Amino acid sequence: MSLSRSQLAAVFAAVTITILTAALLTLTPSRADSAPTWAPADTAEIHPGTMMYTAGAQCTANFVYTDGAGNVYVGYAAHCAGQGEATDTNGCNVESLPLGTPVTFNEGGSVVDEGTQVGSGTLVYSSWLTEKQLGTTDPNTCAYNDLALVKVSAADIGKVNPSIPFWGGPTGIDTDGTAAGDRVYTYGNSSLRAGLAPLSPHTGISLGDDAADGGWSHPLYTVGPGIPGDSGSAFVSADGKAIGVLSTLGLAPLPLSNNIGDLAKELAFAQQHSGISGLQLVNGTEPFSPIL
Template sequence: MRLSPMPVLAAAAVLATASVLVAAPADAGARSGRWAAAADAAIHPGTMMYTKGAQCTANFVYTDAAAHVYVGYAAHCAGEGEATDTDGCSTASLPLGTKVTFAEGGSLVDEGTKVGSGRLVYSSWLSMQERKTSDALACAYNDLALVRVRAADVAKVNPSVPVWGGPTGIDTDGTASGDQVYTYGNSSLRAGVSELSPHTGISLGDQVADGGWSHPLYTVTPGIPGDSGSGFLSADGTAIGVLSTLGLAPLPASNNIGDLAKELAWAQRHSGIHGLRLVRGTEPFSGLS
């Protein structure tokens, strides 16, 4: 879940495919100078994002038919409910147009150094509420929001996940128990110590009862408040999902990630963003061998 400006103990209880589902290659953007070099990019998967003081982590970079650039995080990062309010069909959310700041080095003391900004242009929560969605699984796990990067800051963006590289595409076949996963969380609770951000873990296997919407997993160090919204990669570097909640039962300290293929397919149908798609990383994926 997002890390709000409230005391840490209050926030620590919970972290918070359609045929058109494609991933845009990054190489064309790199050749044209569209993307910053991965080593120099200020905005990328894993960047801190602040919304009205609440902090989350960027998952992946997206683009559309008009070449606008978006960075994703969890829809609950713009939620106005309590830390335990995770139902996207009933929890209030900040409106589209809300300003979001990209930052680095944030901590409990301050929001670190601002490196760019954008506006909230899509929220699965607002989308489901507008449509009066009653699907309990979608309400629980469809947790993706998109922030359109300010035009002046697009040149600071690179789509590669730090340390791991990728994504190489979108995972569409779920996970099996024991599958290796990779992520890069960036909670301000870590006070900007980047060495603590990359994590590995294993899937606990897809839960049939979740209809493919959620993938529970364990990481070497569990996700914490502020990591919410961060992206998870499979063993071949494909994007599996977005960190949504910290599981308390029946699997204590596990993390639950929403399925990105389903979340992005919903956004493609209901966001009004024409040609929305994930951008592949410019850096090759390099997981643990």
Template sequence: MPSTRRHRRAWTALALAVGAASAVAVTSTAPATSAAPGYAPAARATITPGVQMYTQGSQCTGNFVFTDAERRTYVGYSAHCAGLGEATDTNGCAARSLPLGTRVTFNRGGSLLSPGTRVGSGRLAYSSWLTMRQRSERNANACAYNDFALVRVARADVRKVNPSIPFWGGPTGIDRDGTRTGERVYSYGSSSLRGGVTLLSPKTGVSLGDAAADGGWSHPLYTLTPGVPGDSGSAFVDARGRAIGTLSTLGLAPLPASNNIGDLARELDYAKAHSGIKGLRLVKGTQRFDPLL
């Protein structure tokens, strides 16, 4: 896809370019609920959707929390975050990636000058890019848009996890009917380009509708502010708090400053079918979803 670039390593040329615009600057009033068994209360958790994830120096943003039949815990991010190619490599069936088992760290407060504070670690447990390449995937839309990976949280760090999206709450489930033009979407990005300014992390925007040519695998949208390098992998939910997708690419043309998200329902179904992880499922947030709008 020549019109897109992967949100890979933080680009110095874009440093703090998004600082001029602000996301919704209000505090959520959603009431807290009890944490899921084995997870930390949201107020004390340090590994949540929106956490910064570092893979051999490349920073991305965690999207949702997942579990399996063995009650193991995973945090999702983009498969290209563990990619070995250039930022313009967008074909997951051809791009090279780091192997399963690669160490990933969870950090807070990372910036261009510092990776921030390490709050936990995990290992790459699934990559759509590795899987599609190994399977010789022939679906062109899957190759272009199935950009999803899972990091298994280290056992000692599971107690630091909460599945709620900061600021917004949720997710409440999975959206399986795509997006409509003008439909409101919500996200939380943690790019190190923002220099640790979390005021700019919550984002809201609108869908540009689904392109039939993508086969439902991708959803273009605009947010204020747009997702930037380092936001890759971050969660997007609809007005009911349902998980729509994960941030994958930055559109350059014909829709400059737009973003494209991979469809989570399709990405997760693919992982269920081919990852070998039994009983893989999304964990709902313990905080009530509150769009505040």
């Protein structure tokens, strides 16, 4: 059967469209293609527990986060970029460094120097700055919403792994709080310990949630309490789920206790107000193993 000139032209056009469509699908990355490739956990230089320096102040990274475009963020406490005293943790009445402030990731920092810089990033979200912009007045949100996000520079994304050293995980986000006696796990990396890794893993118990604060905080005791420089550290539950972020060292009525902000609430606040589309916690690549 022969084809007319018009029929041949139609066939040629259909074949051309098919080829072009296939080529475009090949060249355009899918959302999965934009997902970061994580460094091996045992060699990653940026991870939960990494030291972070902001204008000379040292804190500890909590968890790793991503967005819908594949950007990578590392969290720490918002008060790490605060301009008040070390004990000022109320974001509604203390000033903060602005978004865009440079932050470095370091290892081996001590009271003598900041150690070795292994990466860099930029402050892109602060619950403190956001609370002021929104005119937040809820006392519990002001007192306990203490989360900031640092966007990892593109050149350093290949150095990141989301696993917590020593423990592994996280395995998700805890959403039902803690009861008195619940076991908790953390990895603090204060420069006061001179970056000595064996001193960084801690375990402890929750003192039970206080209903008066609306679930925004969790008081607890650990073997070796969190100290200045540990601020921002990740805390996980007995099944490896992310409970919260180290915010304060308690002096009264519970001396040497620590207080952590509730990550589920802090992250939900950030997802609603940060302007970062698709913001989410990244689970660790290593299984959680709560053995000390």
